[in-house]
Amino acid sequence: MRIATYNVEWFANLFDDAGALLDDGGWSGRQDVTREDQIAALAQVFRAIDADAVMVIEAPDSSRHRDGALALANFAALAGIRAREVLIGYPNDTQQEIMLLYDPDVMSARHDPVGFETGxxxxxxxxxxxxxxxxxxxIDATEDLITFSxxxxxxxxxxxxxxxxMIGAHVKSKAPHGARNRDDMMRLAIANRRKQLAQCIWLRARVTHHLEEGDPLILAGDLNDGPGLDEFEELFGRSGVEVILxxxxPDEMQLYDPHAARALQSRIAAQPATARFYLRDENRYLSxxxxxxxxxxxMRPxxxxxxxxxxxxxxxxxxxxTLCKALxxxxxxxxxxVQLAAQD
Incomplete structure (x- = not known):
C-alpha cells in the first residue's frame, strides 16, 4: 500500500462554483501557468504516484457556495486514478482545505475527531x-488563545x-503583514512563529494520546517548518517538526520520517527538499x-x-x-x- 501527501498550489482556482474543472487557457494561480496546463500536469503526477491514499493539502475550497469534495472527486475522475473517494474534515475559510483522496477498493475512511469542543x-x-x-x-504569565486556520x-x-x-496537517506561520518598520516586523514575525509552535505542541499532544492508546498512526502534511529552517529556531530552542516528532x-513515543531524521543529523550538509519557491527579489529559487x-x-517496521x-x-x-516537467x-x-507492507 502506498500513502502520499501532496500540497497542490492554487488547486481551488481550477474549478468553478459547481465543482467542474476549468480546463481552459485561462491563467491558474501559478505564475505563467494556464489552468489546462496545471490540470494536465496534476493528472500526470497523480497517475504517476499511483497512491492508495493521498493527503491533499490546499485542496479545493468548501463553503456555502462551493463543494470542494465534489471538485476533488471530479478531478480524480478526469485523472483516472484509483484514489477517487474524498474525505474532508473541518472546512475552513482559507480556500485551502485538507482532504484525503483514497481508493475505496482498498480502504474505507471516516473523519473521527478526538477531543472536546470549547468555547x-x-x-x-x-x-x-x-x-x-x-x-x-x-514568560509573561499570559496565556495565548490558539486556533487552527x-x-x-x-x-x-x-x-x-x-x-x-492518519492526521493531515497544514501548519503555517503568517507573514508579518501590517508591520510599519523592522522592529514591528520582528515583533509580528515572532508572535506568528509562537502561534505556529503552539499548533505543533497541540498536534504533538494528539500524537501522544494515540501512542498511549496503542493506535497505529501516520501524520502527513505540510508543516511549513523544519530543523534549521529559520532564525527563530534558536530563539525557541527547537523547530515545530522536532516537537511533533x-x-x-523515549523511542516508543517518537514519530519517524527519514527525511526529517537526515536533516536533524547535520544542518550544514545537503538537505532533502519537498518544495521549490522562486524568490523574485533575489532572482533565484529556494528549496x-x-x-x-x-x-x-x-508502523515503522x-x-x-x-x-x-x-x-x-x-x-x-x-x-x-515528461514527468519532470509535469512536477x-x-x-x-x-x-x-511511503510504502506500507501488509501486517503479518
Whole structure:
C-alpha cells in the first residue's frame, strides 16, 4: 500500500462554483501557468504516484457556495486514478482545505475527531482541532488563545489488513503583514512563529494520546517548518517538526520520517527538499523540506521506501522528461510517498 501527501498550489482556482474543472487557457494561480496546463500536469503526477491514499493539502475550497469534495472527486475522475473517494474534515475559510483522496477498493475512511469542543475561552487541555487551545509560550504569565486556520483532518482508516489513523496537517506561520518598520516586523514575525509552535505542541499532544492508546498512526502534511529552517529556531530552542516528532522523548513515543531524521543529523550538509519557491527579489529559487510522512513505532517496521518525487533530486523523475516537467508545472511542492507492507 502506498500513502502520499501532496500540497497542490492554487488547486481551488481550477474549478468553478459547481465543482467542474476549468480546463481552459485561462491563467491558474501559478505564475505563467494556464489552468489546462496545471490540470494536465496534476493528472500526470497523480497517475504517476499511483497512491492508495493521498493527503491533499490546499485542496479545493468548501463553503456555502462551493463543494470542494465534489471538485476533488471530479478531478480524480478526469485523472483516472484509483484514489477517487474524498474525505474532508473541518472546512475552513482559507480556500485551502485538507482532504484525503483514497481508493475505496482498498480502504474505507471516516473523519473521527478526538477531543472536546470549547468555547472562545478555550481549554488548557488540548481540545478538538476546531476549538481553542490556551497555552503560555513565553514568560509573561499570559496565556495565548490558539486556533487552527486549517484544522487538521483526523481520519480513521480500515483495510483488509487492519486499521490505522492518519492526521493531515497544514501548519503555517503568517507573514508579518501590517508591520510599519523592522522592529514591528520582528515583533509580528515572532508572535506568528509562537502561534505556529503552539499548533505543533497541540498536534504533538494528539500524537501522544494515540501512542498511549496503542493506535497505529501516520501524520502527513505540510508543516511549513523544519530543523534549521529559520532564525527563530534558536530563539525557541527547537523547530515545530522536532516537537511533533518527539525528538526529546523515549523511542516508543517518537514519530519517524527519514527525511526529517537526515536533516536533524547535520544542518550544514545537503538537505532533502519537498518544495521549490522562486524568490523574485533575489532572482533565484529556494528549496525547503516542508512536507512529511511521519509514522509511529508500531508502523515503522511496515514502512519503507519513503520517496520525494523531486524533479531534479529523484533519478527516476529526472530521467522522465515528461514527468519532470509535469512536477514543475503542477505545484511548488512535490509529492512524498511511503510504502506500507501488509501486517503479518
Amino acid at each position: 472562545k475561552k478555550g481549554s488548557r487541555n488540548p481540545p478538538r482541532f476546531d476549538s481553542t487551545f490556551r497555552i503560555d509560550l513565553d 486549517k484544522p487538521p483532518l483526523e481520519a480513521a482508516i480500515e483495510t483488509a489488513q487492519g486499521g490505522f489513523r 518527539g525528538s526529546d522523548l 525547503a523540506l516542508l512536507d512529511y510522512l511521519m509514522v509511529c513505532p508500531l 511496515r514502512a519503507s521506501d519513503w520517496r520525494i518525487w523531486h524533479p531534479f533530486d529523484d533519478p527516476a523523475c529526472w530521467r522522465n522528461d 514543475l508545472t503542477a505545484s511548488d511542492h512535490f509529492p512524498v510517498t
